[in-house]
Amino acid sequence: MLLLLFTGALQMTVFAGNDTIPSHLKGLPLPDFKIQLVDGKTDFYTKQLSPDKKTMIMYFSPECDHCRYQTLEIIKHINELSELQIVMATVLPFEKMKEFYDELKIGQYKNIIMGRDVLFFFPKYFRNQYLPGIAVYDKNKTLLNFYDGGVKTEELIRLVND
Secondary structure (H helix, E strand, O other): OHHHHHHHHHHHHHHHHHOOOOOOOOOOEOOOOEEEEOOOOOEEEHHHOOOOOEEEEEEOOOOOHHHHHHHHHHHHOOOOOOOEEEEEEEOOOHHHHHHHHHHOOHHHOOOEEEEEOOOOHHHHHHOOOOOOEEEEEOOOOEEEEEEEOOOOHHHHHHHHHO
């Protein structure tokens, strides 16, 4: 009996360790959000996303080295991620976001949408502890995985191609 309980507990630990979706996000679809685009005038809403593509939300800071590295990795593999629509959102001041956008030439990547989370929605919704916070949704807007502190590019490519 004790062996059975131990085996069950071990299995639960193994399965829980592979699950990257926090309990407060399980079963929730892609949320409705609004971000202000880098032109400073245009708002972008969830409903403007393509219904035929997977979506990645990357909550980031332009001052975060991990966020910069994650962005550079995404750019390096942009061809492999071309079918993924990427929304990058920050709550930092508009000027910081614009500098980051210009420096990394984000505008040349058609599948990356960057904007300022003027309503501070994403930190409250995702409740991540580390940056970047990355949520990947399938075409049905169902959360596939959430990564608190970034994700390996190989994992991201695998999710896009599954």
